[in-house]
Amino acid sequence: MSLPCNPEGLRRLFLAVWPADAECRQLAELAANVAGRRRVRDANLHLTLVFLDATDAERLAAYETALAGLMVPTLVLILDRYGYWPRSRILWLGCSETPPALVDLVADLHRRLRGCGFSPEQRAFQAHVTLARNFPGPAPKQAPTASVHWPIEEVALVESLQGETGSYYRVVRSWPAGCSGG
Ligand code: ATP
Ligand code: MG
Numbered sequence: 001m002s003l004p005c006n007p008e009g010l011r012r013l014f015l016a017v018w019p020a021d022a023e024c025r026q027l028a029e030l031a032a033n034v035a036g037r038r039r040v041r042d043a044n045l046h047l048t049l050v051f052l053d054a055t056d057a058e059r060l061a062a063y064e065t066a067l068a069g070l071m072v073p074t075l076v077l078i079l080d081r082y083g084y085w086p087r088s089r090i091l092w093l094g095c096s097e098t099p100p101a102l103v104d105l106v107a108d109l110h111r112r113l114r115g116c117g118f119s120p121e122q123r124a125f126q127a128h129v130t131l132a133r134n135f136p137g138p139a140p141k142q143a144p145t146a147s148v149h150w151p152i153e154e155v156a157l158v159e160s161l162q163g164e165t166g167s168y169y170r171v172v173r174s175w176p177a178g179c180s181g182g
Pocket of ligand 1: 036130
């Protein structure tokens with residue numbers, strides 16, 4: 001099925017860990033508690049692994065080929081700390097200890113995508129779920145009352161679209177954890 005794209009035929013894409021319903025509910029509850037009306041809408045909660053930005057059809061086909069057989073490890077993310085980035089005014093939830101397997105997964109994605117001409121970000125990967133945008137800060141001093149234990153189920157290739165009330169996302173395809181997908 002073809003998806004809508006902008007007049008130049010470019011899609012704004014990213015690779016992310018997508019929450020299942022149970023984790024989405026926990027993330028949404030935390031977001032509502034700490035950020036109220038500034039919270040990210042429930043359906044938008046995710047953890048970005050690689051931001052691909054504006055992508056044409058040819059490049060997308062190359063990415064899909066490069067990602068064939070991607071091995072997504074079975075791992076549990078433990079999201080147990082808040083953070084705040086003042087420049088982007090983003091409140092986020094992250095991990096005190098990022099699982100090495102997640103760091104390896106991002107490195108594998110970069111290695112595969114580099115062969116298609118993609119330039120990965122220079123700054124180190126920081127696993128986080130954005131809970132609120134345009135947040136005045138600072139982050140709550142206390143850690144979350146209950147950390148979110150998130151057994152990752154899939155990595156998704158996601159398209160970011162503009163709706164009347166802001167960005168929304170559409171999963172283009174996904175690779176389940178624990179098996180090497182085609
Ligand atoms: P909006 O930009 O409308 O506030 P958004 O940031 O969620 O919403 P996108 O900008 O399309 O939507 O971003 C999609 C995902 O990619 C988000 O997780 C976002 O944090 C991440 N992202 C966006 N721009 C970058 C960037 N320049 N570098 C790294 N990650 C990015
Ligand atoms: Mg953005």
